[in-house]
Amino acid sequence: MSLETSTLTQPGILAAGEVMLEAHSIVKELGRGAGKVRALKGVSLQLNAGELTLLMGPSGSGKTTLLSIIGCILTPTEGSLTVAGQSTDGLPPEQLARLRRRHIGFIFQSYNLLETLTAEQNVRVALDVRGERGSQATVRAQRALQKVGLRHKLKSYPSNMSGGEQQRVAVARALVGAPSVMLADEPTAALDSENGLAVMQLLSEIARDKSRAVLAVTHDPRTIPFANRVLRIEDGLIVGEERRAEGIETVHELARNRKRKANA
Amino acid sequence: MTLTIAFRNLFHDRVRLAVTLIGILFSIVLVAVQLGLYLGARRMIISMIDRSDGDLWVMAYATKNFEEAQPINARERYAALATPGVERAVPMITSFADWQKPTGGSTLVVVIGAEAADGGLMPWNVVEGDVSGLGARDAVIVDKTYLQELGIKGVGDTAQIGASRVRVTGLTQGIRSFTVTPYVFTTTNRARALLDMPADKITYVLVKVAPGADVEAVRAAIRSKVPDSEVLTKAEFRDRSLNHWLFATGAGVALLGGAVLGLVVGTVIVAQTLYSSTKDHLSEFATLRALGSSSGYIHRVILAQAGLSAVVGYILGMVIALTIVYLSEATALPIVMSPVLALVLLALTLAMCGVSAVSAIGKVMRIDPVMVFNR
Numbered sequence: 001m002s003l004e005t006s007t008l009t010q011p012g013i014l015a016a017g018e019v020m021l022e023a024h025s026i027v028k029e030l031g032r033g034a035g036k037v038r039a040l041k042g043v044s045l046q047l048n049a050g051e052l053t054l055l056m057g058p059s060g061s062g063k064t065t066l067l068s069i070i071g072c073i074l075t076p077t078e079g080s081l082t083v084a085g086q087s088t089d090g091l092p093p094e095q096l097a098r099l100r101r102r103h104i105g106f107i108f109q110s111y112n113l114l115e116t117l118t119a120e121q122n123v124r125v126a127l128d129v130r131g132e133r134g135s136q137a138t139v140r141a142q143r144a145l146q147k148v149g150l151r152h153k154l155k156s157y158p159s160n161m162s163g164g165e166q167q168r169v170a171v172a173r174a175l176v177g178a179p180s181v182m183l184a185d186e187p188t189a190a191l192d193s194e195n196g197l198a199v200m201q202l203l204s205e206i207a208r209d210k211s212r213a214v215l216a217v218t219h220d221p222r223t224i225p226f227a228n229r230v231l232r233i234e235d236g237l238i239v240g241e242e243r244r245a246e247g248i249e250t251v252h253e254l255a256r257n258r259k260r261k262a263n264a
Numbered sequence: 265m266t267l268t269i270a271f272r273n274l275f276h277d278r279v280r281l282a283v284t285l286i287g288i289l290f291s292i293v294l295v296a297v298q299l300g301l302y303l304g305a306r307r308m309i310i311s312m313i314d315r316s317d318g319d320l321w322v323m324a325y326a327t328k329n330f331e332e333a334q335p336i337n338a339r340e341r342y343a344a345l346a347t348p349g350v351e352r353a354v355p356m357i358t359s360f361a362d363w364q365k366p367t368g369g370s371t372l373v374v375v376i377g378a379e380a381a382d383g384g385l386m387p388w389n390v391v392e393g394d395v396s397g398l399g400a401r402d403a404v405i406v407d408k409t410y411l412q413e414l415g416i417k418g419v420g421d422t423a424q425i426g427a428s429r430v431r432v433t434g435l436t437q438g439i440r441s442f443t444v445t446p447y448v449f450t451t452t453n454r455a456r457a458l459l460d461m462p463a464d465k466i467t468y469v470l471v472k473v474a475p476g477a478d479v480e481a482v483r484a485a486i487r488s489k490v491p492d493s494e495v496l497t498k499a500e501f502r503d504r505s506l507n508h509w510l511f512a513t514g515a516g517v518a519l520l521g522g523a524v525l526g527l528v529v530g531t532v533i534v535a536q537t538l539y540s541s542t543k544d545h546l547s548e549f550a551t552l553r554a555l556g557s558s559s560g561y562i563h564r565v566i567l568a569q570a571g572l573s574a575v576v577g578y579i580l581g582m583v584i585a586l587t588i589v590y591l592s593e594a595t596a597l598p599i600v601m602s603p604v605l606a607l608v609l610l611a612l613t614l615a616m617c618g619v620s621a622v623s624a625i626g627k628v629m630r631i632d633p634v635m636v637f638n639r
Contacts, residue, residue, distance in 0.1 A: 064634070064637045067637065068633075068634050068637065071554070073553075073554060073633045073634060073636070074633075074634060093559075094558060094559065097553065097556045097557065097558055097559075098556065098558070099556075100554065100555070100556035101555060101556020101557070102556070104556070106554050106555065106636070108551070108554075108636055108637065109637070112547065112548075112551040112554075112636055114269065114272075114548050114551070115276070115548075116269070116272030116273060116276045117268070117269065117272060121265070121268065124265060125265060125269070125552070125555065126555050128265035128266075128561075129552065129555050129556055129557035129558070129561055130556070133265065173555075185637050
């Protein structure tokens with residue numbers, strides 16, 4: 001896996017699969033009065049099924065704010081967001097929570113596992129909040145852990161697992177509800193090189209599922225080879241989009257097609 | 265799962281759990297003792313009235329309670345007896361008196377004079393001797409609880425009331441007075457002699473209404489015949505005695521106030537520890553919110569935490585409270601624990617922990633879910 005070149009394009013042009021999430025002209029103002037800050041200044045993006053997209057940018061560029069908004073945790077000051085075909089405009093917090101539990105899976109930098117629960121229970125929580133309980137939920141949780149290679153750690157507590165294992169539990173937890181969109185916040189930041197690469201490998205495999213889009217916020221350049229697409233954010237704006245080889249070919253094809261049409 | 269999370273949160277920090285349980289324990293034991301004393305006091309105040317086999321009580325006007333009776337004319341009994349619908353009218357004498365201990369010194373007692381043959385108020389729970397023994401010369405029956413207070417050791421011992429000698433011929437168990445003043449049972453005539461009461465005086469007439477007769481109608485008829493006395497139903501006299509001792513004197517208010525204080529202190533301690541536990545697990549609650557849990561889900565976790573604390577605290581608290589109840593049985597101020605009180609305590613504990621959970625829930629509801637990214 002390698003990122004062949006760096007091509008700046010208009011965000012969202014290169015839709016490879018079904019659009020699972022679409023943000024349009026998102027503006028977010030934080031604070032009040034004189035302390036008011038415009039964290040996002042009109043961000044538009046699409047997350048497509050079957051793609052692993054990286055969102056990269058320096059500290060303070062608005063990555064986390066954007067992740068919070070597209071994860072339906074924060075609401076935008078302006079702009080619109082559609083998740084799995086459902087607009088979030090004007091939805092009250094409880095409806096946004098419902099949207100999150102149905103369509104969004106989160107992976108956090110610090111794993112955010114519940115320390116007092118076993119790996120299996122941590123994964124089962126994601127089903128429990130959706131009202132899915134009983135033996136079926138247990139089987140699904142076990143399968144999700146098997147998928148991330150942790151079948152043997154079902155009854156282990158986070159404190160008895162390595163960082164990489166904990167992050168894989170977090171991936172299983174995000175995955176178990178079969179979300180349309182998976183959002184990862186710096187998934188490799190707390191991991192060593194080997195574990196970081198393993199987690200990215202896992203995310204890229206998950207992203208191959210054509211019913212799911214994956215977005216990872218990162219500034220770890222080691223993650224780039226796993227991505228289908230890289231979005232660059234700076235100062236509250238998406239300033240660039242880079243695609244892997246096949247993506248660039250698509251750009252070239254699009255350009256050729258446009259030229260052909262113009263000539264015709 | 266909410267119960268599992270609550271359970272694990274609770275037992276994860278053993279020190280905090282201990283503080284929570286001590287708070288609940290303290291509260292339950294304090295409330296149990298206060299309410300148990302209140303019930304015990306209630307039972308003592310009305311025991312004589314409840315034990316009497318009378319539907320109506322004829323007594324001096326404004327009699328405040330059973331013990332503080334004033335003399336009435338003995339002919340009131342005959343007036344009552346002559347009233348249609350009256351099956352029986354029994355005279356009774358009750359008054360405070362000085363008990364001269366054989367060991368020296370004196371103590372206040374309540375002398376109760378009645379006749380077994382008339383169906384008057386007789387001692388119950390007699391554990392030594394016999395009620396019929398009251399027919400013997402100078403005979404009195406007292407309660408075992410007060411032997412030390414009366415300066416005697418048991419049956420056969422003698423003492424003095426007023427200028428007359430009395431001899432203990434029987435002992436009861438558990439007949440205690442709210443005022444901690446020992447009851448001394450004897451016959452009407454002996455009571456009159458001990459109290460130096462004129463032969464034409466008594467303190468109560470216990471009226472038994474004939475089967476099928478209307479109590480209110482009989483009462484009205486007796487009232488018209490004894491205008492100088494008051495005629496109360498058993499329930500009215502019980503309420504009046506309770507009101508006097510528990511509320512007019514402030515004793516009951518103090519006991520209930522103590523119970524409320526226990527609840528307040530318990531609530532504050534539980535609220536404090538629950539709040540601090542919630543604060544420690546705030547990032548986990550934020551994670552649950554990020555995972556899409558509803559507010560109700562979070563509320564359930566916190567309430568389950570409070571509920572578990574309540575149940576564990578209640579069980580431990582009741583063990584201590586029942587031990588105290590057991591130890592108080594032989595004292596002058598017994599603490600009563602009834603199944604209803606046990607259920608009330610459980611309800612109060614759950615309510616206390618539920619109220620305590622409010623501040624924790626408020627804290628969680630104010631979480632900025634974005635904190636999941638900054639953990």
